[in-house]
Amino acid sequence: MVTVRSDDIEYKQRCYVQALRFSAGWTYDRISKDQNLPLSTVAKICNTPATPKRKNRCGRKIKIDTPTHRRLVYVATLNAENRRKPYADIAQLVGVEADSKTLQEAFAKEGYHRCSARKKPSLDDIKRAKRLTFALAHRHWTVQDWRRVIWTDESYIWLGGKRGRVYVTRAVEEVWLEDCLAPKFSKQDSVMI
Structure with a gap:
């Protein structure tokens, strides 16, 4: 045999x-x-299982563990300045050596991504207070009341300074956090038409 x-x-x-x-x-x-x-x-x-078990762990070793993910997110969301830094700069601050794809996956596992910052008007405390007062005074207006208002439109031409899309590190629910917003240019840098 x-x-x-x-x-x-x-x-x-x-x-x-x-x-x-x-x-x-x-x-x-x-x-x-x-x-x-x-x-x-x-x-x-x-006397052995139908599917043999592997003696060693298969696949790639984990480069960044969960506590390191959380440390990266903590540093990235510490303030508005850090939210605008790329993943590589945050990793350097934490002391982690990893390529951009690994860092992107680490942030994604914690629910954070690089997104365009939402634009908001550049408002000081006085303007905010006036807008809140207006909103509270007119919150009970009907559609017919608003139709009696004449709205005008204006446009600004931007003159200088740093221009371009601003990216921030944020979670989905943090869209409107102050640190995640990019202020619109102030009127000193523009001409109104």
């Missing part, structure tokens, strides 16, 4: 041997004769 190692037997046959033993209740001897396998091989198949 040819020697057959249990490791060399196909997965389907291993499952079939185990089914004959545990579901049908066949003896090792009967299975051995039916499948043309040595008795020791049948015994070994029946």
